[in-house]
Amino acid sequence: MQTTAPLESLPCADGRWQPLRLAPDLCRADVRVAADQAACIVVDHGQVVWVGPEAALPACHAHLPRHDGQRRLATPGLIDCHTHLVYGGQRADEFAARLAGASYEQIARAGGGILASVRATRAASEDELLAQALPRLRQLLAEGVCAIEIKSGYGLALAHERKQLRVARRLGRLCGVTVQSTFLGAHALPPEFAGRSQAYIDQVCDRMLPALAAEGLVDAVDVFCERIAFSLAETQQVFQAAQRLGLRVKLHAEQLSNMEGAALAARHGALSCDHLEHLSDRGIAAMRAAGTVGVLLPGAFYTLRDIQRPPIDALRAAGVPLAVATDHNPGSSPCLSLLLMANMACTLFHLTVAEALAGITCHAARALGLQDSLGLIASGRPANFVLWQLDAAAELAYWLGQRPPCRIVRQGRIAA
Numbered sequence: 001m002q003t004t005a006p007l008e009s010l011p012c013a014d015g016r017w018q019p020l021r022l023a024p025d026l027c028r029a030d031v032r033v034a035a036d037q038a039a040c041i042v043v044d045h046g047q048v049v050w051v052g053p054e055a056a057l058p059a060c061h062a063h064l065p066r067h068d069g070q071r072r073l074a075t076p077g078l079i080d081c082h083t084h085l086v087y088g089g090q091r092a093d094e095f096a097a098r099l100a101g102a103s104y105e106q107i108a109r110a111g112g113g114i115l116a117s118v119r120a121t122r123a124a125s126e127d128e129l130l131a132q133a134l135p136r137l138r139q140l141l142a143e144g145v146c147a148i149e150i151k152s153g154y155g156l157a158l159a160h161e162r163k164q165l166r167v168a169r170r171l172g173r174l175c176g177v178t179v180q181s182t183f184l185g186a187h188a189l190p191p192e193f194a195g196r197s198q199a200y201i202d203q204v205c206d207r208m209l210p211a212l213a214a215e216g217l218v219d220a221v222d223v224f225c226e227r228i229a230f231s232l233a234e235t236q237q238v239f240q241a242a243q244r245l246g247l248r249v250k251l252h253a254e255q256l257s258n259m260e261g262a263a264l265a266a267r268h269g270a271l272s273c274d275h276l277e278h279l280s281d282r283g284i285a286a287m288r289a290a291g292t293v294g295v296l297l298p299g300a301f302y303t304l305r306d307i308q309r310p311p312i313d314a315l316r317a318a319g320v321p322l323a324v325a326t327d328h329n330p331g332s333s334p335c336l337s338l339l340l341m342a343n344m345a346c347t348l349f350h351l352t353v354a355e356a357l358a359g360i361t362c363h364a365a366r367a368l369g370l371q372d373s374l375g376l377i378a379s380g381r382p383a384n385f386v387l388w389q390l391d392a393a394a395e396l397a398y399w400l401g402q403r404p405p406c407r408i409v410r411q412g413r414i415a416a
């Protein structure tokens with residue numbers, strides 16, 4: 001099995017990082033550095049303790065070791081706030097079937113789709129799932145990702161959902177990256193419950209979720225609310241079970257049809273509603289009122305050759321914060337580049353570059369409930385930032401294909 005550098009062997013990032021250029025809008029509002037001024041980030045015990053113009057560096061930090069930033073562009077660590085990274089196998093055959101005319105829904109109704117990955121995930125051991133997910137995670141991290149959400153939902157039975165969530169936790173420890181794990185037991189109806197959807201949802205709510213939460217494996221709870229998955233009433237039942245355990249909720253909402261799931265999720269204080277291609281005005285109003293983040297997933301839109309774009313103008317007009325994520329999964333978004341998603345959020349969904357960059361940093365942090373510690377360069381936060389050899393921050397969304405960073409500081413350590 002592949003291994004990775006043990007965390008302890010990564011050098012700590014303490015010291016003065018200077019001179020740098022700071023990406024506009026990705027620092028806290030109290031950080032004032034003019035575009036032509038060199039900046040400095042001071043890290044102590046893995047925490048950012050000061051950010052500002054190099055010329056104004058307080059004398060108390062002057063003794064710290066200096067890291068030469070070579071005037072590179074600094075951004076916060078990137079955040080992929082919606083992934084299904086842990087699963088067995090792959091589904092290239094379905095890609096071919098869709099090219100030959102089959103739809104995502106037809107494949108799902110014929111027992112393929114999510115259920116194909118459920119079979120492969122159930123057949124794999126925990127260590128095998130870890131070995132398969134690790135190179136995928138490494139590829140995301142190499143691009144500057146410092147925090148990631150990973151959902152379960154390919155186990156659909158207690159032991160197998162546990163296996164996925166345990167792998168998510170192990171990946172975080174192994175790679176020194178913040179992993180938020182989301183229980184998505186209500187992703188699809190497992191074959192042993194065919195025709196008994198209510199019985200499965202009862203199992204999810206009364207047995208699986210409480211057990212996995214008690215084991216400390218669940219940070220949030222998600223549901224696939226869709227005509228090929230679970231109804232509004234079933235979604236509500238899962239949300240109520242989550243809330244009894246004090247867990248925040250989020251939703252795969254209005255991806256293939258309008259189920260009015262976003263409004264329901266917002267009423268339950270959802271962190272985010274994700275996909276949103278068929279989102280209604282009611283859904284937008286409810287998300288706005290609840291402060292729920294809209295997570296845009298252009299990889300799934302592209303892969304499924306969807307033509308219905310999320311109502312971006314209305315979301316923007318309502319002031320709903322918009323995040324952008326890979327939705328990495330073996331069916332509808334086999335994508336391992338968050339920067340490519342930023343590009344596609346601009347080209348396919350018409351986000352501005354500034355919106356796309358906020359979407360993979362500060363708004364993504366909010367979608368995970370981690371807006372106070374991640375997603376912005378600011379003092380008082382763990383050191384998570386990335387240095388790029390780029391002239392302009394817009395290049396992060398402009399290039400098609402990998403633009404590897406030159407330095408990654410993750411969880412207060414120099415990771416690359």
Ligand code: DI6
Pocket residue numbers: 084113114117187224252255300327329330331332333
């Ligand atoms: N929507 C998605 O984008 C993923 N799950 C979901 O509910 C796709 C999952 C898959 O096709 O394997």
Ligand code: FE
Pocket residue numbers: 082083084252327329
């Ligand atoms: Fe998804």
